[in-house]
Amino acid sequence: MYRHLVDELSCRHTLCDADMRKLISNTDDCDVSYLMEKAREAAGKVYGKDIYIRGLIEISNYCRNNCYYCGIRRGNDRAERYRLTMAEIRECIDYGYQLGFRTFVLQGGEDAALTDDFLTEIIGAVKTQYDDCAITLSIGERTYDSYVRLYDAGADRYLLRHETADSGHYGKLHPADMSYENRIKCLMQLKEIGYQTGCGMMIGSPYQTVDNIIKDIRLIERLKPHMVGLGPFIPHKDTQFADYAEGSAALTLKIMSVIRIMQPDVLLPSTTALETIVGDAHKTGILAGCNVIMPNLSPEHAKEKYMLYNNKAVSGSEDASGLSVLRANMESIGYNIVTGRGDCKRPGVKGMLQDV
Ligand code: SAH
Numbered sequence: 001m002y003r004h005l006v007d008e009l010s011c012r013h014t015l016c017d018a019d020m021r022k023l024i025s026n027t028d029d030c031d032v033s034y035l036m037e038k039a040r041e042a043a044g045k046v047y048g049k050d051i052y053i054r055g056l057i058e059i060s061n062y063c064r065n066n067c068y069y070c071g072i073r074r075g076n077d078r079a080e081r082y083r084l085t086m087a088e089i090r091e092c093i094d095y096g097y098q099l100g101f102r103t104f105v106l107q108g109g110e111d112a113a114l115t116d117d118f119l120t121e122i123i124g125a126v127k128t129q130y131d132d133c134a135i136t137l138s139i140g141e142r143t144y145d146s147y148v149r150l151y152d153a154g155a156d157r158y159l160l161r162h163e164t165a166d167s168g169h170y171g172k173l174h175p176a177d178m179s180y181e182n183r184i185k186c187l188m189q190l191k192e193i194g195y196q197t198g199c200g201m202m203i204g205s206p207y208q209t210v211d212n213i214i215k216d217i218r219l220i221e222r223l224k225p226h227m228v229g230l231g232p233f234i235p236h237k238d239t240q241f242a243d244y245a246e247g248s249a250a251l252t253l254k255i256m257s258v259i260r261i262m263q264p265d266v267l268l269p270s271t272t273a274l275e276t277i278v279g280d281a282h283k284t285g286i287l288a289g290c291n292v293i294m295p296n297l298s299p300e301h302a303k304e305k306y307m308l309y310n311n312k313a314v315s316g317s318e319d320a321s322g323l324s325v326l327r328a329n330m331e332s333i334g335y336n337i338v339t340g341r342g343d344c345k346r347p348g349v350k351g352m353l354q355d356v
Contacts, residue, residue: 002031006261010038013262014221020214024254032254039257039289042264047291049335052267052342054103054136055096055297055320058306059084063109065140066175067163069205071236071307072109078238080305083113086122088299093126096297097133099323100339105159105294107138114139116146120153127154134341136198141186144193151193156341158190161200161229164212165219172207187223196344198227198267203255204247205233213255220259226344227292228259228266231273234309249278253288260289265346267292272313281317281329292342295320 005023009015015023026032060083061072072079084092093104104126108114123135136157137150147158162183164170170180190197201216202208220228232247252274260268269292270285278284282293296303297320304314317326327337343349 001028002026003034006031006035006038009258009261010042013264017214020217020258021210024213024251024258025210027250032250035254035257035261036288039260040287042261043268043289043291046265046345050291050338050342051286051330051335052103052292052340053101053323053326053337054105054269054292054294054342055092055099055101056105056107056272056294057084057089057092057096058108058296058298058302059089059106059139060108060111060114061302061306062111062113063140064112065110065178067178068173068175069202069233069236069239069241069309071238071309073239076238079307082302082305083108083111084299084302086118089122090125092297092299093130096320097130099320100337101297101320102130102132102339102341103134103136103157104297105136105138107159108140110140116149119150123150123153123155132341134343141182144189147186147189147193147195151195155195156343157196157198157227159198159200159227159229160187160190161198161202162187162216162219163201164205164208165201165215166212169207169209169212173205187225191223191225196226196267196349197223198229199223199225200227200229200231202231202233202247202273203252204245206241206244208233217255217258217262221262224263226267226346226349228263228268229271230256230259230268231271232277234273234276234311236307236309246277249274249284253284256285256288256290265344267342267344269294272296272318273309275318276309276311276313279313281326283329283333286330286335287333293317293326293337295323295326
């Protein structure tokens with residue numbers, strides 16, 4: 001019934017709000033599979049059948065913020081806190097390199113111990129030892145000067161989900177000491193400095209409406225990020241949103257496909273949150289147009305404590321050591337995991353191997 005909207009989206013890479021609303025609210029199976037087919041086609045034109053992998057290292061679960069949805073927020077007294085030492089982070093990277101990872105994502109709460117000095121030292125050491133690797137940071141809001149220092153030290157990419165592009169909705173998910181304006185300011189700064197920059201949002205977060213999602217899509221159109229991180233909201237038992245329903249996997253997949261078609265060269269991970277509620281070793285995400293998977297390289301003790309939401313998937317294809325299983329799963333649907341930095345293929349992106 002809405003195939004024509006999928007075709008229009010494929011041709012024009014955008015739709016008006018009314019049509020976008022129809023498309024993302026539509027649940028007709030045939031239309032949804034057509035949307036996903038077009039998303040795969042769009043990804044295929046840019047990335048072929050290549051799937052990029054990133055080793056995720058959860059470096060600290062201390063956080064100064066109190067985001068209402070997040071299990072590691074400051075106010076959660078029941079979270080057992082940890083932070084990895086420099087040596088532990090280096091060990092994870094050494095192990096990941098042997099497995100074939102060439103991008104490492106350092107993610108954590110906004111921990112005051114993650115100083116510029118600490119981070120520049122580790123980034124510098126890793127980039128010197130492994131000059132064929134990329135480093136992605138995902139450590140929240142920092143000052144412009146800090147972002148510049150980390151970039152100059154060799155960080156290549158930065159993931160900072162905007163969480164929602166509606167400032168009223170942002171205020172319902174975050175306490176008053178955080179603001180949508182600052183989030184966006186940080187994203188603009190990251191992009192201007194030269195990072196391959198990622199934004200993104202949860203699907204089905206409390207109070208989210210379809211119109212909020214359309215605003216997210218418009219923000220992505222304007223910002224043109226190199227990456228978009230999307231996952232369903234999943235409640236965490238020790239947050240005020242403990243009793244909210246988790247986000248819909250079907251809606252998450254539809255939005256992934258829409259974003260792939262709108263921006264064919266974007267890096268789009270099939271996320272752990274999606275894997276947590278779908279559990280199909282990322283095949284569904286890839287079949288909806290994703291081209292990145294981020295298995296977990298954190299030490300065992302950290303994985304359990306870095307609980308952003310209930311029952312986070314940590315084993316099987318989520319675990320970096322299960323790479324052969326993931327490889328086989330991808331091959332079973334005609335895709336290949338590649339060893340390489342896996343940069344965004346948008347023309348003009350700094351840090352692309354072909355530009356070096
Ligand atoms: N402190 C960093 C990293 C945050 S954790 C930062 O601010 O960017 C990475 C992402 O996990 C968040 O951006 C958020 O979108 C997601 N997340 C947090 N709690 C979640 C939950 N309950 N369900 C699903 N995703 C969640």
